[in-house]
Amino acid sequence: MVTYIIRRLVTAVLILLGASFVVYQLTAAAGDPLEDLRASNAPNKDQLIAQRVALLDLGTPPPLRYFKWLGGAAQCVVPFVGKCDLGLAINGEPVADALGRAMGQTILLITAATVLAIVIGIALGIITALRQYSTLDYSVTFMAFLFFSLPIFWIAVLLKEFGAIGFNDFLRNPVFSPTSVIITAICMGIVVVLFMSGSVVRRLIGFAIGAAVTAGLMVALSATGWFRAPGLGPILILVFGLGVAYLITQLTAGIKNRKALYSSLIMVPIGLIAYYVLNPMFSNITGWGVLGLAVVTILVGCAVGYFMGGFDRGQSMRAASLTAFFVAGLVLLDRFMVEWPNYFSNGRIRGRPIATIGSSTPNLEGNWWIHNLDNFTHLLLPTIALLLVSLASYSRYSRASMLEIMQMDYIRTARAKGLPERTVVMRHAFRNALIPLATLVAFDIGGLIGGAVITERVFAFTGMGNLFVASLLPIPDPNPVMGVFLITGLLALVFNLIADLAYSVLDPRVRVKA
């Protein structure tokens, strides 16, 4: 095993060396760094050319310049020297600093989208596999491929037009017109039908209920001015909390497991009590405070599950802590909604909360809630755009993998020995279906840092993708390009290795041969 890892790492270094040489030469040959100056009619043209030549060291041919760069970059891997010299960008900024900043922006932009894409994508894949060739399956497949094949810049422009500009205009007077109520109600009715199975009559009833609930909700939200001053309030927290408790118990332990169900249900009133006790203290909270509360929440859930006991304490603890986590999430969400009017009326927001560019409003003043709302309004659109295009691969892979598993002999055995379908799906099939996805997820996380060039440009994020493009055009500047390459190349190789190792850990049939 150790030999295997070492061998892989040595190969990785050799690959990086070779690839970095090629990338350096390609970048240096990507354009004429003096193009703008050659055609210049500035009286001091010759002086400007001399300065640019000195700045980019153009007197040294690129193959030799590469080794100069390598000399500096190699110091990064020498331990305890602490001298890491990736060179300077053309504007004099150290590449290491530029990389740090760009990575921060990229991680901010992509993390939420990736996590959501993984969770939602896998869930959709599993559900469609269980309902293979149903209307739901076809429609999810259709939508996934539709979004997959749309160019992201176009999705982004549409999202900005309707999700930001349109929605902000709507917020000026947040009342739905009767037409929009009817159209949305019909659409939601159709969605309900897609998720249903059964006779035509049943589906028609489902459609009616879906449409009626939607229409009622829209009318109620307009009438109460909910969009200007949203909130859940204790009742909705209670109702949603109970729903969450049942759902989570069903998924993790099964409703028949009464101990688990009661543990989950107990978490809802506890959450409600916390809602009353904690809310007055929330106004001066910090990120660390919220994190601490999240940990406490999960611990309380575990404790309740533990003391409820039963033949399988683990199940109760899992169900209770998960429920606790989500109920706490509802309490948090409610508080964000309470702060919304303050955010909305902030002078710098100008009553147009959903943003189309950047990651924050400059000079915005306010507490932790306001700043997080600001991040939310800025990240909402890019996250949706990235989510839509990356859903397809996760849902397709997990669907295929789930279908394959469900055909296995041991699934038939499990059914034959009388296990409830929930246990068959959640315990025997689902877990095994996730194994092939480990590779995909590891790759995607490695690729995350590489940045999303187009999304970054469209939403004016200055992440890794933007750094890469801006360093290639209009003046090719190899140093920052090499920085981006090093990070992405390194991550690709490392996560490739991690994926292989994880695979052998997850699946006993796969063994690493040293």
Next chain:
Amino acid sequence: MRFTRISKAVAIGATAALALSACAANTGGTSNSSSAGSEGAGNGGEVRVVEVNAFSSFNSNTAKGNVDINSKIAYATGTAGSHFNYIDNNLKIVKNDKFGKYEVLSEDPLKVKYTINEGVNWSDGEPMNADDMVFAWAIMSGHFNDAKTNDAGEVTSGTNYFDYAGTTDGLGLTDVPEIGDDNRSVTLTYSKPYADWEISFDVLTPAHVAAKKAGMSTEELTKLLTTLPKGDPANPVKPNADLQKVAKFWNTGYDTKSMPTDKSLYVSGGPFIVDKIVPNQSMTLVRNEEFTGGPIPKVDSIVVRYIGEAPAQVQALKNGEVDIIAPQASADTLEQLDALGDQVVVEKGDQLSYDHLDLNYSGVFKDPKVREAFMKTVPRQQIVDTIIKKLNPEAKPLDSQLFVPANDGYEESAKNNGSANYQDADIAGAKKLLDGKTPTVRLMYNKDNPNRSDSYSLIAASAKKAGFKVVDGGLGASEWGSALGTGTYDATIFGWISSGVGVSGVPQIFGSGSSSNFNKFSSKEADALMDELIVTTDKAKQTELQVKIDKLIWDSYYGLPLFQSVGVDAYSSDIEGVKYMPNQTGVWWNFWEWNLKK
């Protein structure tokens, strides 16, 4: 039984719901953001401007820092000149007597005295005075440099101190300034008159900061700069260590992407001072309370946001996130802006850059008749109609090699230089000149630039009608620049940027043997006139000389100017005072007039 149980449950539930809804949690003293809600300190409000490039240096005059955004920030914070005068959107020099005055003491030798008003201070309270002017002179004159460089631009001997990105041609003619009036004035004496003297000297970054960074007092710095001997590339001397320290700070010390902890790096001499920087995302300028040396701005703060893509700029403007944008003009962008209706004001205008067709004075074009014939085939009106009209319906072909329409001499020169003969293609005239010959012309251009490709297609199609054989010599973006002047083509289409103000750029293009004279135009008469032009300080005389030079160029069948590029600004209709500016200062030129409508 069952029924009553259900109804009981419903009743209890309803009561509980009522009770609960009446008592939503106390959310604490909600931090009502009434104070955070107001914009800025005063009541002038905040204006948000979009830029494409991100800020990278507080010194915009070095080779590294010379990026448009740095120059604009320096313009607003008074660290790159524009104190004694500034250039307005009609390309006129406007004197600013609130800062100080300058007067010509004698025409020959040219002596100019610059005096800063009493009480004009930097934002840290230090006075702006002769120390700053001597320091600026040392940078802009290259007085102490004694370096020699080879063809590749590498220094072979001696030292270049300040890495100044501007031209040292003008102040290089001056000797050490004389200080006077209580250290508030300097007098510059030119060894020969310099045409662009009026725009070649101003205060740059503060001298007291540079002195402190080099470990000396301001007096010591001024003393050093006024006593150190002039550098002579022929006899390089050992570099002066003190001056090197100062120069090193000036060259690199101002480079930063983020807000420096050292306040002296962003000392301002202008109406605004940098308040906050979020690297690569935004920066905030607030009013410099010390400022007395010019027009006082109406807004309290300017927020700069960086957006690279033109469609993203337009949508951000539409969403009210930004107030002023100046996107790259394209038909799509203009269409999107026009669709915004009353919400925004769109201003279009000519830029200082223009495309032109140059004919080599060698090869197939050695014969002036062939040059003339080729010029006659160029469909200039059609080129403008095809490429520029969709952006600016009022566009016309550019009719002068030296002037742009915003300059005073343009109309006179256009009438006089013979451009009237080349308004549109004259195939018959060209055929007559060619007299049955069919010369082969290789036309070089940047084929990655759509406008140049279109120009080429139109010119080639038209020239073929007259009997020319046109070879497509288009090269990729990375190759065409280095092909210029190599004689591998007969004619070329590319762009130049008019300086707008000043005449020292003229010999750079048209002087015999000059490094931007790619087609090897050479005229003794024109050279003599240009020699006279760059030592002529009188504006009217300058124009007169330029009109003569322009005529000589046209008469020698040099080639043809085609069109000026189109620039566009758009701003929210809640703002007033924004005006289109053709030069690189862009909308920033009159930032003190920006105002939020109440």
